Amino acid sequence: RTTHYLFIVVVAVNSTLLTINAGDYIFYTDWAWTSFVVFSISQSTMLVVGAIYYMLFTGVPGTATYYATIMTIYTWVAKGAWFALGYPYDFVVVPVWIPSAMLLDLSYWATRRNKHAAILIGGTLVGMSLPVFNMINLLLVKDPLEMAFKYPRPTLPPYMTPIEPQIGKFYNSPVALGAGAGAVLSVPIAALGAKLNTW
Secondary structure, three states: OHHHHHHHHHHHHHHHHHHHHHOHHHHEHHHOOOOHHHHHHHHHHHHHHHHHHHHHHHOOOOHHHHHHHHHHHHHHHHHHHHHHOOOOHHHEOOOOOHHHHHHHHHHHHHOOOOHHHHHHHHHHHHHHHHHHHHHHHHHOOOOHHHHHHHOOOOOOOHHHOOOOOOOOOOOOOHHHHHHHHHHHHHHHHHHHHHHHHHO
8 A cells, every 4th residue: 555655756757857848838938839739749748647647536527727837837946947047028828728627527526536427528628728828828928929939948959949930820720630639539438547446
């Protein structure tokens, strides 16, 4: 039993770090829009895997929101670190995880803690809602392109240097693409998380 508790601590730490690193595309304004679909897929699946594992381990609705809150706090710390280095406030955009995690908790609670319903319904809700919430979040950034070219990250390799897009490049419905891909992929990966919980 001690080994099992130790294992979930390790999973908690590593899955949180993986989720945050998967959001590298959206944290920094220079890649925020161009990689929105990639972000939507990675963040939807990573959030659902970690949250489902936690929820099924504890059996307590609300655990997913707690998990998303931890990631949000970590990211605000990173945002503060970049700001302290002299970068503008909007250089790092903190992703919106908490509302989607609340929907996951709600589906788990409303279905009387049915893990299959949590995976199917909750995973779909996360995959569809997370891209929408984060699109709204990105729209609040004052001028992402100007900021991207004025404040390039020193750690970016040359092949990742932002290239100014053609007119209309960013308007191919990234919300629809991200929501669709995230919703489809969240369910099977959440099922994998549930399977891990039974081992």
